[in-house]
Amino acid sequence: MNPVVEYFDDIYRGLKTATVGMRITFKHLFTKAVTIQYPTVKMKLPERARNRLYVNMDDCIGCDQCSMACPVDCISIETIKSTPEDNLGTTSTGQKKRLHVPVFDIDIAKCCYCGLCVYPCPTECIKMTDVYEFSEFDRHNLIYSFSTMTPAEVETARAKAKKMEEEAAAKKAAAAAAAKAAADAKAAAQTSAPAPQPEGSQPKPE
């Protein structure tokens, strides 16, 4: 293009596009604002919103699936075996609870809100709620402990479990000793009697 024409064309285009832009911003002066006055007004979250975790301990069977599914290892669970005469109750989905859960900590500061812990839970007791305002001043307050067992209950459960284990171990030792004794007796009986000649018929096991 001829440089002179280009010069005037530039100026004309500059003025024209500036006025077009000004018209758009002027129009927007009168459109309604798209913002709301948080925190006096809060937006309603959709029902699938994924925010803070919540665990309903009544339904937790201590299976550890959520802890294994977490990609950032923010859930720490400890379980204690229950004795057969303990009745821990059933979950709302009908499963019988067999494990005490003394420790169920979620470090919500580490949580990445992916929701991978929610899917494997067999009783659907761990859920993501719509709570998003849970800042704390102290970082340690962000480690949520969901377990409902008091320290006394934990002690008793642990003692009972230990006792049951010891009994089971003793029983097992006794059973092993008895089996060993029986095997020794059998071996002794076999060595005292003459060994039967193998005549083609197998000796029947006792």
Added chain:
Amino acid sequence: MAEIITASPRTSSGKPLRTEEMIINMGPQHPSTHGVLRLELVVDGEIVVDVIPHIGYLHRCFEKHCEHMTNYQQVIPYVDRMDYVCSMNNEFAFVVAAERLLKIQVPERVEYIRVIMAELQRIASHLIAVGTYGIDIGAFTPFLYCFRDREKILDLFEMTCGARLLYNYMWIGGLSHDIPADFVAKAKEFCEYFKPQIRDFNNLLTYNEIFVKRTANTGVLPADVAINYACSGPMLRGSGVEWDLRRDDPYSIYHKFEWDVAVGKGEMGPVGSCWDRHIVRMKEMEQSVRIIEQALAQIPDGDVQSAIPKRIRPNPGEVYARTESPRGELGFYIVSDGSGTPYRIKARSPGFVNLSVINEIARGGMIADLVAIIGSIDIVLGEVDR
């Protein structure tokens, strides 16, 4: 006497005036480097003589973390966080790679929903790119218009999977949730709402003479240089090279839709300028709306979770799969040793490769041009550093 002709002016004694080059740090904390990027500039007055980018300020050892996951599905939240501005596209790339490794065929409905989500995310990512580009050039208002529109897209995502930025939505073999009942209607509404907004935005910023003058003659990236540096995405298409992985290395069901590849034609200056890359992004948004409308009309019924494997244990082997993310070619190279834990996952991120060309195109321009060029490369440090 043989005199060396230099460009510097002479002092009264006849000797050349000593001008020094200044080394300036456009440091990790800077309003316009789009993240924590450090640029070491050697400038002669206003002219940039050399640009040396220093990265690594956002390195989070993503690839190493993946080697300790017990399950391939656990990698998805990590992949989200690489390029946090377009999470759906990251997930898409990863699940395409993993499904190729596991030889899983997902149901038709899953493919359609994935394409819709990826294209919506492409629009959202480009909105951030052009909005922040406007701020870098000095126009503060278009940025807010972009974010207002992006909010609508994020509302759609929140309705579907519960999260607004980091979704963990596309799983290997399917999706985490099916789309809710009113999603199709709302998405159609969004498409209708969005088309005039692109026009408004173009009038306000793209064709504004000052913006054109700032961007149409700077950062010219010739096509052969772009190909040699392995640039991809709008950087490559802005230089006139018609290469789009959705059409040229097809994955998923992109071949079922009718859409054009946006290419820079040099309308306002040489081909490959910053303006060309910008207009490519604007056109890509229009094409994404086209794809979304077609997909919404054709979406079939089905179960989105039927093909999700119970246990992911691929055979030993390796796969490299690449997809078109808003920034370019995003590829995942997965090596499996037969166990449930990935042996090695490498992410080929477009930002890292595109940023390498900055020295070529910024030299000889001014500092203000450098800002415009970085804005037009559209880097997100999360994926540059991983």
Added chain:
Amino acid sequence: MEQFLTSLIGEPLLVHVIMAAIPLLFILPYALVVIYLEMKIAAHMQDRVAYMRTGWHGTLQPIADMLKLLQKEDTVPAAADKFLFILAPYIVFIGTYAAFAALPFSPAFIGSNINIGIFYIVAISSLVVVGLLMAGWASNNKWSLFGALRSAAQIVSYEIPSAFAILGVVMLAGTMSLQELSSLQTGGITHWMILGGTLPLMKKLIVVPLMLILFLVYYISSMAEVNRTPFDIPEAESELVQGYNTEYSGMKFAIFYLAEYANLFAVSAVATVLFFGGWASPFASVMTGPFWSAFWFITKGMLFVCLNIWLRWTLPRLRVDQLMYMSWKVLTPFAFVCVLALGLVLVW
């Protein structure tokens, strides 16, 4: 005003000190209003609302901003040139405040009724450049230095088209005194300089387009003088953090801020006096008088300030060399040609 005060107080020195302080009484509330206006207009253009919590719809926010700035820690970088660093904001403020001395707020009040009013304003507002250069250099910061150098180049270059535009109006009016310029434009809107002043109709038809171009040239140059977008390259937020302002905080930053807005009003006021009648009412004889005149002057000034704000939030920023191109190759030739043509018409 001067006679009134002399009769009240008597001591001439005190009278002059009070006259010098009265524009300050205007600037301080004006600064609060303009900060509020800028934020609200910007917000509504961007589909949002700013400031809703302090006072009704945020009307007390500027006071809160000022209080915040005043109670901030006033740091001086260790390696900075301390004397220049502390002096710079005050020089900038003096440069802009001195221009208020010759602005005619009303027929009854003008700080100093000199007969080279406009010449004095152009000259004294160049002092701002010295202040900005001091700020940039004394900060001992490469980015500040960049901002200051760009700013100096910009302000000095844009003095020229602005001076040409002023020359055109002075030729038309025949006087440099702003008070006289305003009184020449009384008698209704047709007597305003932008519409040709008191020329006969035939000449007006030729002069009005020339005056329009001169006004446009003057307004654009004035935007560049006060470093407002699209010419805010010296304080380009996204490139230079804050340009020459980077190292300033607290009270000194408040002075810079105040000086920028005062300068904005000063150039808008000069634009109204030169082209749009100053304190003259647009109606021939309605709403005239000393207080109504002050009202007209301030209103017209604020209208141009609002126009400036509108442009700031619409247009992107020009690069330094494009800025120079615009000044030397676009504005100056146009202004020069218009002044020549105007001269020919007047001599005819």
